[in-house]
Every structure is written in structure tokens, then in C-alpha cells.
Amino acid sequence: MNNRVNSEFSSVGGWAKRCYFAGRALMETTLRPYDLGSTQWYVLWHLATNGPTAQRDLVRLLDLERATLSGIVAALVRKGLVDQSAGGKDQRQRTLQLTEAGKTLWSDLPDLHFIHDAAFGDIDPADLAIAIRVLQTATGRLHDLLGKGNNE
Amino acid sequence: MNNRVNSEFSSVGGWAKRCYFAGRALMETTLRPYDLGSTQWYVLWHLATNGPTAQRDLVRLLDLERATLSGIVAALVRKGLVDQSAGGKDQRQRTLQLTEAGKTLWSDLPDLHFIHDAAFGDIDPADLAIAIRVLQTATGRLHDLLGKGNNE
DNA sequence: ACATAATTGTTTGGTAGCTAACAAATTAGG
DNA sequence: CCTAATTTGTTAGCTACCAAACAATTATGT
Structure with a gap:
């Protein structure tokens, strides 16, 4: 629910x-x-x-x-x-x-x-890279929605 | 450097x-x-x-x-x-x-x-799961280092 | 029973973050 | 040249977070 x-x-x-x-x-x-x-x-x-x-x-x-x-x-x-x-x-x-x-x-x-x-x-570097990419992508989308696309 | x-x-x-x-x-x-x-x-x-x-x-x-x-x-x-x-x-x-x-x-x-x-x-659910696991693991380690292991 | 522990909420004082409004200095435009 | 816009830093007022100390209440232990 x-x-x-x-x-x-x-x-x-x-x-x-x-x-x-x-x-x-x-x-x-x-x-x-x-x-x-x-x-x-x-x-x-x-x-x-x-x-x-x-x-x-x-x-x-x-x-x-x-x-x-x-x-x-x-x-x-x-x-x-x-x-x-x-x-x-x-x-x-x-x-x-x-x-x-x-x-x-x-x-x-x-x-x-x-x-x-x-x-x-001791976290798998590949997993770290994925986590960074996910957070980076999400942050970019949120900034875009916030009005100004400051995702440099 | x-x-x-x-x-x-x-x-x-x-x-x-x-x-x-x-x-x-x-x-x-x-x-x-x-x-x-x-x-x-x-x-x-x-x-x-x-x-x-x-x-x-x-x-x-x-x-x-x-x-x-x-x-x-x-x-x-x-x-x-x-x-x-x-x-x-x-x-x-x-x-x-x-x-x-x-x-x-x-x-x-x-x-x-x-x-x-x-x-x-629209992020790949598998990548999301990895990101969550990375953040969760890191948070647990940090809490442990902080003195009390409240990683429930 | 009674002193001591633990729990619950508040207060105080600090860090970190934001927006909006302002002042001062510099840059651009006409 | 002079006004208008931009840049830079500060201030005021807000949210949200924490730790430490306090008061009040309840639970524990002897």
C-alpha cells in the first residue's frame, strides 16, 4: 500500500x-x-x-x-x-x-x-563505478527539473 | 598528486x-x-x-x-x-x-x-540494486567505525 | 521502599545548507 | 561618459542535522 x-x-x-x-x-x-x-x-x-x-x-x-x-x-x-x-x-x-x-x-x-x-x-570497483553513475545521473535529472541544467 | x-x-x-x-x-x-x-x-x-x-x-x-x-x-x-x-x-x-x-x-x-x-x-533496476547495496554497505561500515553498530 | 537506571522529550549551541535581498565594484551598452 | 547589468561577498531568516545537558517519568535492583 x-x-x-x-x-x-x-x-x-x-x-x-x-x-x-x-x-x-x-x-x-x-x-x-x-x-x-x-x-x-x-x-x-x-x-x-x-x-x-x-x-x-x-x-x-x-x-x-x-x-x-x-x-x-x-x-x-x-x-x-x-x-x-x-x-x-x-x-x-x-x-x-x-x-x-x-x-x-x-x-x-x-x-x-x-x-x-x-x-x-574493499567494494568491487565495478560496483563503485555503477553506484557513481547512478547517483550522477539522478543528480543531473534533479538539477534539470529544478530549473537550470547545471550538470557540467 | x-x-x-x-x-x-x-x-x-x-x-x-x-x-x-x-x-x-x-x-x-x-x-x-x-x-x-x-x-x-x-x-x-x-x-x-x-x-x-x-x-x-x-x-x-x-x-x-x-x-x-x-x-x-x-x-x-x-x-x-x-x-x-x-x-x-x-x-x-x-x-x-x-x-x-x-x-x-x-x-x-x-x-x-x-x-x-x-x-x-528509467535506470536499470539491476544498477539501482547495486547502488543501494554499495551505499548500504558503506553506511554500515561508517556506523560501525562511529562506535555503535546500528546497521539494522 | 528507595536509590539508581533508563527512557522520553526539550533546550541550547554548533555545523551545514538554501533563498532572497542588499551593497560595492566592475563590466557592458548606448 | 554614464547608465544598466553582472559579479562578488555579506546578511537575515529559514530547514535540518547533531551532541550534550536537563527535567520529568518510569523501570530496576537491592
Whole structure:
């Protein structure tokens, strides 16, 4: 009787949600001693790996909304981990880079690869590829339906 | 050089996140005219489909934390859509049920099946099954690592 | 019986995400 | 050149999620 809607909740969509939150929870538990959230970690990771970056580029690289990133950057600046400077020729843009404290903290952080490895490490790569393709296709369709086809 | 972490971001985990948020965004856009959020819709759906339910059971049925559901129920009660009564013999428990306004609103809501159908409708069922199995397995591993194996 | 455990719900404070509206700076068009 | 559109970042207000601490109630154990 309620198979139809129930299937929406307990199938790919539902498991995508559960898997996302389970991974995020593990990241946040691991990072809690360092007072960092999961997306804050991604920003630090990018700055540590790729050096100073324009905030406007991070929006696309991390696939967030401007407003979301703005808040996350504000938190990292408040903690003294990231410097947000108005440097360049375009006075609208902000450049983000690690402060000394940010570099020090980054070098102290544990390696988070174990999360990905534990979750997906010994799953058949062919199955992984199929799962990615299914999620990617579904995401594209949903974005299309949402009004703008931003499935690049 | 950054293939390892990058793969964590742009593979199953990353797509699970994008897929979850894309589906949720479409739900919320559809429900915005009715002033309902996606999880609020799930609560109404459950009450409309299964009748009065103990709040404590909904926690498990919708796979949320007590605190999360508490806030969502408070919003629905504030909007006059749900009645939260302290009825039974156990004075701690609350029973939730739709009010008349809640039943009326529910009957006016559009059918959301189109979201699931659009996203997954014409994907090979065998691939869907593999995707579910991958996500389910990964979620179980993550839960285990998080300390308590609640992979029922 | 009575102190202690466990259960149920709420509150507080935090992260992460979105839209909409705004300000400032830059770019385009006429 | 000057107005209008676009880009960039912030703010405000919302949903949804979590953990930790609290109050109230019920269940347990001695």
C-alpha cells in the first residue's frame, strides 16, 4: 500500500542521505578535538594543497553556494586559521590563504583517508563505478527539473 | 598528486551528498508554496498514511535524532498541522496526529512521486540494486567505525 | 521502599545548507 | 561618459542535522 512513497524513502535516495550523514558524522567526530567542521576541513585541505585561492573559485571547486561559503570562511577567519584579504586589482574579490596558525593546525590534523577507505575500500570497483553513475545521473535529472541544467 | 583525497570528494561520497541535496532542493521548492520543509513532509506523510503515532517511534521510523524530531514537531504544532498530546499511560510519551487543518493541507499537497520517478525512473533496476547495496554497505561500515553498530 | 537506571522529550549551541535581498565594484551598452 | 547589468561577498531568516545537558517519568535492583 505504501510501497511507492516508502520506496522513495528507503531506496537510493534514502541511502544516499544516510551514507552522506554517516560519513560526515565520522569526519566531525574525528575533527571535534580540533574544533573543525567537515566543510571547514575541505576549505583548509584545498588551501593547504593548492595554496592561496580566490573565494569565488572555491564556491565552484567545493560545489557550495556563495552564502554558505561566506559563513564557513567567516568561522575560519574568526578562529585565526585563514586570512581573507581584499588584495588584487578586482576590489570585489577576496583571496583566501592559510595563516601560520592554520598551517600549524593542518600539520597536526590526522589523515582522514581512513574514512573513505573504511567505507569503500574493499567494494568491487565495478560496483563503485555503477553506484557513481547512478547517483550522477539522478543528480543531473534533479538539477534539470529544478530549473537550470547545471550538470557540467 | 591530490588524487587520493580528491577521489573522496568526487566519488561515491561526494555524489551521495550531491544527490541527497538535489532531491531535497526539489522537494523544498515544490513544498515552498505550502510552507513545508522536506522532513516536515515526511512526518505528515507518516501520520496521514499510518494514523496517530508515538513520537518516540517516529524517531526510529524516520531515522532521526530525538532532538531533531522535537524541533520539527514543534514547527508543525506551531503551524497547527499536528496535535501533540500527552495521552497514554506513560506520561513521558507524546502521541502525534494530524489536526483537521493538517488533513486538509495534506489533501491539497501535490504528489511527490514525480521526484523519485524523474531521478531513478528509467535506470536499470539491476544498477539501482547495486547502488543501494554499495551505499548500504558503506553506511554500515561508517556506523560501525562511529562506535555503535546500528546497521539494522 | 528507595536509590539508581533508563527512557522520553526539550533546550541550547554548533555545523551545514538554501533563498532572497542588499551593497560595492566592475563590466557592458548606448 | 554614464547608465544598466553582472559579479562578488555579506546578511537575515529559514530547514535540518547533531551532541550534550536537563527535567520529568518510569523501570530496576537491592
